[in-house]
Amino acid sequence: MDAILSALKEEREQAEKLLKRYEKEFASLPVGTFFVRKLRNGQYGYITQSEQGKVRQVYLGKLEVDDIAKYKEQMARKRKLRELMKKAMQQKLFLEKALRHARKKG
Amino acid sequence: MLGKKAKEVLQVLNEAGLLEHIVLIGSWCGHFYSLYFGRNRYRPNIQTLDIDFLIPEPRRLQSGLSPVQDLLKPLDFDEEYTASGWLRFVHPELRVEFLVPRLGPQSDDPRKIPQLKITAMPLRHTSVLTKHTIEVEDGALKVRVPHPVAFALHKLFVSGRRKDKEKAGRDLEMALRILETLRNSREIKDIFRIWTDFTQKEKNAIQKILVQEGYGNLINM
Numbered sequence: 001m002d003a004i005l006s007a008l009k010e011e012r013e014q015a016e017k018l019l020k021r022y023e024k025e026f027a028s029l030p031v032g033t034f035f036v037r038k039l040r041n042g043q044y045g046y047i048t049q050s051e052q053g054k055v056r057q058v059y060l061g062k063l064e065v066d067d068i069a070k071y072k073e074q075m076a077r078k079r080k081l082r083e084l085m086k087k088a089m090q091q092k093l094f095l096e097k098a099l100r101h102a103r104k105k106g
Numbered sequence: 107m108l109g110k111k112a113k114e115v116l117q118v119l120n121e122a123g124l125l126e127h128i129v130l131i132g133s134w135c136g137h138f139y140s141l142y143f144g145r146n147r148y149r150p151n152i153q154t155l156d157i158d159f160l161i162p163e164p165r166r167l168q169s170g171l172s173p174v175q176d177l178l179k180p181l182d183f184d185e186e187y188t189a190s191g192w193l194r195f196v197h198p199e200l201r202v203e204f205l206v207p208r209l210g211p212q213s214d215d216p217r218k219i220p221q222l223k224i225t226a227m228p229l230r231h232t233s234v235l236t237k238h239t240i241e242v243e244d245g246a247l248k249v250r251v252p253h254p255v256a257f258a259l260h261k262l263f264v265s266g267r268r269k270d271k272e273k274a275g276r277d278l279e280m281a282l283r284i285l286e287t288l289r290n291s292r293e294i295k296d297i298f299r300i301w302t303d304f305t306q307k308e309k310n311a312i313q314k315i316l317v318q319e320g321y322g323n324l325i326n327m
Contacts (some may be wrong), residue, residue, distance in 0.1 A: 003279045006272030009151045014155065021186075030321055085183060087198035 015092040034071045111199040132158035138242040148287040162236035173223035192216035192227040207232040258284035
């Protein structure tokens with residue numbers, strides 16, 4: 001039982017560490033949803049943000065193709081991070097439950 | 107049982123032609139030993155979320171192999187440099203690590219493997235693990251793991267050197283489970299052949315633990 005407990009504790013620590021890492025990276029990415037308005041003389045970027053029930057659009061200015069690609073990449077990473085954070089949280093909760101169970105049995 | 111993520115990792119490494127150059131070590135070997143011995147004879151107890159691969163001869167790796175990052179990125183693994191400077195690939199369900207044998211009085215510095223674009227962790231006392239290997243099939247996968255005798259004796263040696271008592275306990279438990287299975291199997295005859303490849307220092311340490319744990323008669327040394 002000691003071996004199981006120690007493995008569970010170690011894995012829970014790893015899950016917590018990974019979750020923190022994902023959260024830190026998520027916080028470093030732009031808040032909101034990026035979109036582009038195409039006009040005759042160029043492409044203009046905006047980020048839609050929601051704050052206390054109010055929705056607002058932040059104007060980013062005229063964007064080059066590379067800038068648009070960068071924003072889109074960041075948004076894709078945010079979506080992926082949400083998915084990974086969910087998995088890491090599930091893993092952490094599962095490990096906490098398993099630890100409680102193992103402690104009871106031990 | 108091999109988890110979904112571990113299976114995906116092994117599949118991509120296999121498709122990239124990398125699996126034949128590496129040896130799976132660590133707790134995940136338990137799954138392959140249960141296939142090798144049969145599940146009614148051996149059941150692994152603990153499987154951590156680290157999957158460790160040992161690259162026996164990094165210099166002999168051919169050029170043109172895919173960088174590991176390119177293989178694991180589509181599976182949502184992120185790169186993470188440890189405090190010691192070696193690279194591992196992390197996902198909530200699995201961590202993938204690469205190790206290389208640390209031979210002779212070289213430094214413990216992480217070793218760059220340019221063919222795979224990784225920095226691997228050097229590990230001492232691995233020569234027996236890479237010299238005595240078996241290949242185990244799991245569906246379409248053929249995975250190279252240390253011979254169970256080599257693995258169990260090596261685990262005993264490692265357990266005696268660990269500073270972390272809990273990890274040492276896990277190593278010891280895994281080693282003894284395998285030895286118990288080996289005791290009643292034909293593979294036990296390989297123990298003499300494999301034993302000769304341990305260094306005297308390793309033999310002394312293993313012998314001491316074997317006696318302590320009541321397996322002193324396993325090999326008449």
